[in-house]
Amino acid sequence: MRSEYDEKKFNFVKASKPFFIFSIAITLLGILFLSVFGLNYGIDFRSGTSVDISISKPIDKETTEKFLSEHSFGDHSLTTSSNRLSIRFKDPLNEQQEKQFKTDFSKQLDDKASYEVNIVDADIAKEQQRNALIGMAVASLGIILYITIRFEWRFAVAAVIALLHDAFIVISLFSIFRWQVNLPFIVAVLTIIGYSTNDTVVIFDRIRENLRFAKLKTPADVALLVNRSIWQTLTRSINTVITVLLAAAALFIFGSESIRLFSLAMIIGLLSGAYSSIFIASPLWLLLRGKSVPNKKTAKAPSAS
Known part of the structure; x- marks a missing residue:
């Protein structure tokens, strides 16, 4: 299945290990800071x-x-x-x-x-904290159900881990640098979850389509298929991220003080989502597959529009 063309291309699957290590390190650092210092809540979440x-x-x-x-x-x-x-x-x-x-x-x-x-006041602040957490939990659950129905459970697990990773990267950096967390921050995190899921689903859909026609004999063939699928969707992913990133950067530079932290959260989340869809979600699906070669039944679901 491998060709000279494949040998010349960057191997995203093979290069994913340093990104896994980086993400785990940031996550552990974030957990430490959150445990010790918590988040710097604005008045939306405290009186x-x-x-x-x-x-x-x-x-x-x-x-x-x-x-x-x-x-x-x-x-x-x-x-x-x-x-x-x-x-x-x-x-x-x-x-x-x-x-x-x-x-x-x-x-x-x-x-x-x-x-x-x-x-x-204190009661309203606590209610807004609770509602924000409920909103994020409902969004994550909805995404899990959607991807499980549309694809399979391994795709769902990989996608949710990737989107939670993106959200937690933003939360961790806001805790580490003591940036203020308010309602626009929650809006930014939910928006990031949406963009991250969209990019991940596009790659997963291409993997599923390629599985329908590929002749896979070994786990190495599956890894090569994943790498090809990422390359086939890379231009689309880069264009989408750059378009939104330019808008977020413009808001950060030229926008008012009240939306600056919202814009900063968006910038961090977009960058995190761009690499997690490529270096976290897809290799994680491959890891969950283990050494088995996917059968044709997995790939016969209808194509995403």
Whole structure:
């Protein structure tokens, strides 16, 4: 089955071992950081107050920090941009404190500033945490059922491990670098799961189609078939990822502060999903097959549209 043409091409299956090791290392590091430090939750998942201020003139971070320390509004974090300040207070501000904050800021720093205030209490924060976890679990279960019905259980297991790997890579890096986790982050993770699954299913569908017509005698023939299938879908996968990656990068560079971490999560997840579909999902399916040669019944399912 092997030809001179195959010998000249990069062998994705053979090269998958370093990627397995890298992914396992990142996963273990992520588990360690999550166990010790957890995630840096934003106010969407813990009680507090978010104040986003659109300013009419430049105000540096030092000036804003001085203002906040003088007025004792409580523990906070501050991010700045050319025309926007984002302040996150650990404790919810009451109505009087919110009014006082706006009055003092307008009087001392910018009388033309506009404010967007969001307050989340502890009960709402816990409910949003729970709903976010339920949403991710339901999405994963739906994907498992879809791929199991459309393909076979080995494809389903490999695809779900790959998509969970992509989600956990993003979660791990956000824990390691203490980037803030909020509702847009959950949206980014769910979007990443969708893109990762789409790329993986495209490769799996090509593997299934090639299985229908291939004459397989040894496990090496199956590995070669997987490698050919990856090459046949590689251009499509690269074009899809680059298109979305450019959009996410543009949002990260030119977008507002409120969507920057969403864009960062998307960039990390897209890059992770691009290599996991190739170096994790497909070789993992091959590993689950063991040394058996697939029979024709496995490959006679209808083709994906």
